[in-house]
Amino acid sequence: MPDTLFMGQQLYFLPVCASTNSEAQQLLIKNEATEGCLVLTAQQTQGRGQRGNTWEAAPGKNITLSVVLSPSFVAVRHQFFLNMAVSLAVLDLLQEQGLAQARVKWPNDLYFEDKKLGGILIENTINSQSLQHSIVGIGLNVNQMAFSHPKATSLALCLGRELPVDKLVDRLMELLEKRYLALRNGHTARLKYEYLQALYRYQETHDFLVDNARVQGQIVGVDEDGRLAMEIAGQLRYFSFKEIAFVI
Numbered sequence: 001m002p003d004t005l006f007m008g009q010q011l012y013f014l015p016v017c018a019s020t021n022s023e024a025q026q027l028l029i030k031n032e033a034t035e036g037c038l039v040l041t042a043q044q045t046q047g048r049g050q051r052g053n054t055w056e057a058a059p060g061k062n063i064t065l066s067v068v069l070s071p072s073f074v075a076v077r078h079q080f081f082l083n084m085a086v087s088l089a090v091l092d093l094l095q096e097q098g099l100a101q102a103r104v105k106w107p108n109d110l111y112f113e114d115k116k117l118g119g120i121l122i123e124n125t126i127n128s129q130s131l132q133h134s135i136v137g138i139g140l141n142v143n144q145m146a147f148s149h150p151k152a153t154s155l156a157l158c159l160g161r162e163l164p165v166d167k168l169v170d171r172l173m174e175l176l177e178k179r180y181l182a183l184r185n186g187h188t189a190r191l192k193y194e195y196l197q198a199l200y201r202y203q204e205t206h207d208f209l210v211d212n213a214r215v216q217g218q219i220v221g222v223d224e225d226g227r228l229a230m231e232i233a234g235q236l237r238y239f240s241f242k243e244i245a246f247v248i
Contacts, residue, residue, distance in 0.1 A: 006036035008173030018046040020066035021137040037068040063140040071131045080226030083108050084195040085183045089176040105200035115153035207247040
Protein backbone atom coordinates (compact mmCIF):
# COMPACT_ATOMS: atom_id res chain seq x y z
CA MET A 1 0.00 0.00 0.00
CA PRO A 2 1.43 3.43 -0.93
CA ASP A 3 2.29 5.96 1.77
CA THR A 4 -0.32 8.48 0.64
CA LEU A 5 -3.30 10.41 1.96
CA PHE A 6 -5.69 9.20 -0.73
CA MET A 7 -3.89 8.27 -3.96
CA GLY A 8 -4.20 4.51 -4.43
CA GLN A 9 -5.80 3.92 -1.02
CA GLN A 10 -8.91 2.52 -2.71
CA LEU A 11 -7.77 -0.28 -4.99
CA TYR A 12 -9.57 -2.38 -7.58
CA PHE A 13 -7.32 -5.08 -9.03
CA LEU A 14 -8.51 -6.89 -12.15
CA PRO A 15 -6.39 -9.78 -13.48
CA VAL A 16 -7.69 -9.03 -16.99
CA CYS A 17 -9.78 -6.15 -18.33
CA ALA A 18 -10.44 -4.39 -21.62
CA SER A 19 -9.45 -0.93 -20.42
CA THR A 20 -8.68 0.39 -16.94
CA ASN A 21 -10.02 3.81 -17.99
CA SER A 22 -13.34 2.21 -18.95
CA GLU A 23 -13.48 0.28 -15.66
CA ALA A 24 -12.76 3.49 -13.73
CA GLN A 25 -15.53 5.25 -15.66
CA GLN A 26 -18.00 2.55 -14.62
CA LEU A 27 -17.00 2.97 -10.96
CA LEU A 28 -17.66 6.70 -11.27
CA ILE A 29 -21.05 6.11 -12.85
CA LYS A 30 -21.97 3.76 -9.98
CA ASN A 31 -20.66 6.32 -7.46
CA GLU A 32 -18.25 3.70 -6.12
CA ALA A 33 -14.96 5.57 -6.63
CA THR A 34 -13.47 7.94 -4.07
CA GLU A 35 -10.77 10.39 -5.11
CA GLY A 36 -7.51 8.59 -5.72
CA CYS A 37 -9.26 5.32 -6.55
CA LEU A 38 -6.80 3.07 -8.38
CA VAL A 39 -7.85 0.56 -11.02
CA LEU A 40 -4.98 -1.81 -11.73
CA THR A 41 -4.73 -4.73 -14.12
CA ALA A 42 -2.14 -7.32 -15.07
CA GLN A 43 -3.50 -7.60 -18.61
CA GLN A 44 -5.33 -4.94 -20.60
CA THR A 45 -6.81 -6.24 -23.83
CA GLN A 46 -8.06 -3.01 -25.40
CA GLY A 47 -5.74 -0.33 -24.02
CA ARG A 48 -6.13 3.06 -25.65
CA GLY A 49 -3.58 5.75 -26.40
CA GLN A 50 -3.73 9.24 -27.83
CA ARG A 51 -5.59 9.65 -31.15
CA GLY A 52 -7.25 6.24 -30.76
CA ASN A 53 -3.98 4.32 -30.92
CA THR A 54 -3.82 0.94 -29.22
CA TRP A 55 -1.37 0.25 -26.41
CA GLU A 56 0.75 -2.91 -26.56
CA ALA A 57 1.64 -4.50 -23.22
CA ALA A 58 2.64 -8.06 -22.30
CA PRO A 59 0.55 -9.54 -19.43
CA GLY A 60 2.03 -9.09 -15.96
CA LYS A 61 5.15 -7.30 -17.17
CA ASN A 62 4.15 -3.66 -17.07
CA ILE A 63 2.23 -0.94 -15.25
CA THR A 64 -1.29 -0.55 -16.59
CA LEU A 65 -3.58 1.51 -14.39
CA SER A 66 -6.10 4.31 -14.06
CA VAL A 67 -6.66 6.75 -11.21
CA VAL A 68 -9.88 8.66 -10.51
CA LEU A 69 -9.42 12.31 -9.53
CA SER A 70 -11.78 15.17 -8.72
CA PRO A 71 -9.81 18.28 -9.75
CA SER A 72 -12.63 20.81 -9.35
CA PHE A 73 -9.95 23.42 -8.57
CA VAL A 74 -8.74 23.26 -12.19
CA ALA A 75 -10.49 25.62 -14.60
CA VAL A 76 -11.50 24.09 -17.93
CA ARG A 77 -9.20 26.48 -19.80
CA HIS A 78 -6.26 25.32 -17.64
CA GLN A 79 -6.87 21.58 -17.84
CA PHE A 80 -3.49 20.90 -19.49
CA PHE A 81 -1.87 21.64 -16.13
CA LEU A 82 -3.24 18.27 -14.99
CA ASN A 83 -1.41 16.63 -17.91
CA MET A 84 1.76 18.41 -16.81
CA ALA A 85 1.43 17.25 -13.20
CA VAL A 86 0.77 13.63 -14.18
CA SER A 87 3.56 13.58 -16.78
CA LEU A 88 6.03 14.96 -14.25
CA ALA A 89 4.99 12.36 -11.65
CA VAL A 90 5.78 9.51 -14.07
CA LEU A 91 9.00 11.25 -15.03
CA ASP A 92 9.89 11.54 -11.31
CA LEU A 93 9.53 7.76 -11.07
CA LEU A 94 11.71 7.14 -14.12
CA GLN A 95 14.42 9.46 -12.86
CA GLU A 96 14.41 7.77 -9.45
CA GLN A 97 15.09 4.47 -11.20
CA GLY A 98 18.14 5.90 -12.93
CA LEU A 99 16.75 7.22 -16.21
CA ALA A 100 17.88 10.82 -15.76
CA GLN A 101 17.51 11.52 -19.48
CA ALA A 102 13.85 10.43 -19.66
CA ARG A 103 11.67 13.11 -21.23
CA VAL A 104 8.01 13.99 -21.79
CA LYS A 105 7.12 13.94 -25.48
CA TRP A 106 4.28 16.37 -26.00
CA PRO A 107 1.52 16.02 -25.17
CA ASN A 108 2.10 13.18 -22.69
CA ASP A 109 4.29 10.29 -23.81
CA LEU A 110 7.39 9.23 -21.89
CA TYR A 111 10.55 8.83 -23.95
CA PHE A 112 14.10 7.68 -23.36
CA GLU A 113 16.70 8.08 -26.10
CA ASP A 114 14.09 8.46 -28.88
CA LYS A 115 12.10 5.42 -27.76
CA LYS A 116 8.73 5.27 -26.04
CA LEU A 117 8.61 4.03 -22.44
CA GLY A 118 5.03 4.89 -21.64
CA GLY A 119 1.96 6.94 -22.29
CA ILE A 120 -0.75 8.84 -20.47
CA LEU A 121 -4.40 9.21 -21.41
CA ILE A 122 -6.49 11.63 -19.35
CA GLU A 123 -10.26 11.73 -19.88
CA ASN A 124 -12.00 14.68 -18.25
CA THR A 125 -15.61 15.28 -17.32
CA ILE A 126 -16.25 19.02 -17.15
CA ASN A 127 -18.94 21.32 -15.88
CA SER A 128 -19.37 24.92 -17.03
CA GLN A 129 -16.25 26.30 -15.36
CA SER A 130 -13.99 23.54 -14.07
CA LEU A 131 -13.07 19.88 -14.22
CA GLN A 132 -15.50 17.61 -12.40
CA HIS A 133 -13.77 14.25 -12.68
CA SER A 134 -10.62 13.05 -14.41
CA ILE A 135 -9.66 9.51 -15.21
CA VAL A 136 -5.88 9.32 -15.52
CA GLY A 137 -4.70 6.30 -17.47
CA ILE A 138 -1.00 5.43 -17.27
CA GLY A 139 0.82 2.73 -19.21
CA LEU A 140 4.49 2.18 -18.47
CA ASN A 141 6.70 -0.52 -19.97
CA VAL A 142 8.60 -2.12 -17.09
CA ASN A 143 9.82 -5.68 -17.68
CA GLN A 144 8.73 -6.39 -21.25
CA MET A 145 11.74 -7.37 -23.35
CA ALA A 146 10.29 -7.49 -26.88
CA PHE A 147 7.95 -5.19 -28.79
CA SER A 148 6.39 -5.29 -32.24
CA HIS A 149 7.03 -1.55 -32.59
CA PRO A 150 10.72 -0.68 -33.12
CA LYS A 151 10.41 2.62 -31.24
CA ALA A 152 9.12 1.03 -28.01
CA THR A 153 11.31 0.20 -25.03
CA SER A 154 11.03 -0.65 -21.32
CA LEU A 155 12.77 0.12 -18.04
CA ALA A 156 14.30 -3.36 -18.04
CA LEU A 157 15.75 -2.88 -21.53
CA CYS A 158 17.12 0.56 -20.60
CA LEU A 159 18.51 -0.46 -17.20
CA GLY A 160 19.55 -4.05 -17.88
CA ARG A 161 17.54 -5.46 -14.98
CA GLU A 162 13.98 -6.33 -14.03
CA LEU A 163 12.08 -4.20 -11.51
CA PRO A 164 9.30 -5.02 -9.00
CA VAL A 165 6.11 -3.78 -10.65
CA ASP A 166 4.06 -3.64 -7.42
CA LYS A 167 6.60 -1.44 -5.65
CA LEU A 168 6.80 0.85 -8.67
CA VAL A 169 3.01 1.27 -8.62
CA ASP A 170 3.09 2.24 -4.93
CA ARG A 171 5.88 4.73 -5.54
CA LEU A 172 4.06 6.16 -8.56
CA MET A 173 0.99 6.80 -6.39
CA GLU A 174 3.17 8.69 -3.88
CA LEU A 175 4.79 10.81 -6.57
CA LEU A 176 1.46 11.42 -8.31
CA GLU A 177 -0.12 12.63 -5.08
CA LYS A 178 2.79 15.00 -4.50
CA ARG A 179 2.46 16.55 -7.97
CA TYR A 180 -1.35 16.66 -7.74
CA LEU A 181 -1.24 18.47 -4.40
CA ALA A 182 1.26 20.94 -5.86
CA LEU A 183 -1.28 21.66 -8.59
CA ARG A 184 -4.07 21.98 -6.03
CA ASN A 185 -1.94 24.43 -4.04
CA GLY A 186 -1.57 26.64 -7.09
CA HIS A 187 2.03 25.93 -8.02
CA THR A 188 1.25 26.10 -11.73
CA ALA A 189 4.21 28.28 -12.72
CA ARG A 190 6.64 25.78 -11.21
CA LEU A 191 4.86 22.82 -12.85
CA LYS A 192 4.98 24.51 -16.26
CA TYR A 193 8.66 25.40 -15.86
CA GLU A 194 9.57 21.82 -14.93
CA TYR A 195 7.40 20.41 -17.72
CA LEU A 196 9.15 22.58 -20.31
CA GLN A 197 12.59 21.64 -19.00
CA ALA A 198 11.61 17.97 -19.28
CA LEU A 199 10.03 18.36 -22.73
CA TYR A 200 11.42 16.10 -25.44
CA ARG A 201 13.32 18.13 -28.07
CA TYR A 202 12.55 21.45 -26.33
CA GLN A 203 14.38 24.35 -27.98
CA GLU A 204 16.08 22.00 -30.44
CA THR A 205 15.75 22.20 -34.22
CA HIS A 206 14.12 19.10 -35.73
CA ASP A 207 11.88 17.98 -38.57
CA PHE A 208 8.12 17.75 -38.03
CA LEU A 209 5.13 16.85 -40.19
CA VAL A 210 2.51 19.57 -40.70
CA ASP A 211 -0.29 18.94 -43.22
CA ASN A 212 1.69 15.93 -44.51
CA ALA A 213 4.64 18.18 -45.35
CA ARG A 214 8.02 17.98 -43.64
CA VAL A 215 9.02 21.24 -41.99
CA GLN A 216 11.91 22.23 -39.77
CA GLY A 217 11.07 23.92 -36.50
CA GLN A 218 11.81 24.39 -32.84
CA ILE A 219 9.55 23.77 -29.84
CA VAL A 220 9.48 26.99 -27.80
CA GLY A 221 6.67 26.33 -25.32
CA VAL A 222 3.15 25.16 -24.52
CA ASP A 223 0.21 27.57 -24.15
CA GLU A 224 -2.54 27.42 -21.52
CA ASP A 225 -4.73 25.36 -23.84
CA GLY A 226 -2.00 22.73 -24.12
CA ARG A 227 -1.11 23.65 -27.70
CA LEU A 228 2.48 23.20 -28.78
CA ALA A 229 4.20 26.51 -29.54
CA MET A 230 6.59 26.15 -32.48
CA GLU A 231 8.91 28.50 -34.28
CA ILE A 232 8.83 27.58 -37.97
CA ALA A 233 10.51 29.69 -40.67
CA GLY A 234 10.76 32.61 -38.27
CA GLN A 235 7.06 32.48 -37.36
CA LEU A 236 5.46 31.48 -34.05
CA ARG A 237 2.73 28.89 -34.63
CA TYR A 238 0.51 26.86 -32.30
CA PHE A 239 -0.60 23.26 -32.85
CA SER A 240 -3.23 21.08 -31.20
CA PHE A 241 -2.78 17.33 -30.65
CA LYS A 242 -3.51 16.09 -34.17
CA GLU A 243 -2.07 19.00 -36.13
CA ILE A 244 1.64 18.17 -35.93
CA ALA A 245 3.70 15.00 -35.77
CA PHE A 246 7.30 14.38 -34.69
CA VAL A 247 9.75 12.87 -37.20
CA ILE A 248 11.78 10.39 -35.16
